[in-house]
Amino acid sequence: MMNVRMYLAVSAVLFFLLCMINGCAPAKRPFLMVQVCFKDEQNLELFIDTMKSIAQLERMNFIDNSRATQKDLVALKVAGPTDRAINIGAEGNDGMWVTASNLGLPSYQVTLGFFEGSRSLEARKFADRVVGELTQRWHIEYVPSGQGAFPMKNCE
Numbered sequence: 001m002m003n004v005r006m007y008l009a010v011s012a013v014l015f016f017l018l019c020m021i022n023g024c025a026p027a028k029r030p031f032l033m034v035q036v037c038f039k040d041e042q043n044l045e046l047f048i049d050t051m052k053s054i055a056q057l058e059r060m061n062f063i064d065n066s067r068a069t070q071k072d073l074v075a076l077k078v079a080g081p082t083d084r085a086i087n088i089g090a091e092g093n094d095g096m097w098v099t100a101s102n103l104g105l106p107s108y109q110v111t112l113g114f115f116e117g118s119r120s121l122e123a124r125k126f127a128d129r130v131v132g133e134l135t136q137r138w139h140i141e142y143v144p145s146g147q148g149a150f151p152m153k154n155c156e
Contacts, residue, residue: 032142044107051100094122
């Protein structure tokens with residue numbers, strides 16, 4: 001049975017993860033979520049490099065919390081030391097941002113959530129550019145509005 005301390009720690013991590021994907025307030029839900037399928041570690045690394053490049057091109061701040069997230073998950077015994085957590089994002093100065101995470105999914109699947117900020121039209125154009133770029137290399141599936149991400153069936 002999980003002790004109270006472990007329960008609180010796991011609950012805090014899960015709350016953080018939900019906030020990261022869904023936002024902490026109802027107004028912060030992503031306007032678009034997509035899932036990406038990778039075949040291997042090399043493609044996953046290429047994805048991270050692609051997101052860094054997109055952030056730089058768009059003059060956004062790239063954030064990579066993957067190692068810290070992995071360390072926390074291992075410490076909480078939610079993940080094993082060989083599992084790989086992806087927890088990255090890019091944030092613009094107008095509140096527009098995108099997150100990418102594989103938490104709750106197989107290692108080589110990532111969900112991206114796009115958030116509007118103060119310029120809705122620009123955020124939607126940004127999401128179109130990002131999805132267009134990713135579609136050139138990988139299999140993409142749109143997550144239906146109001147639903148969460150589930151493991152992709154057509155990801156090999």
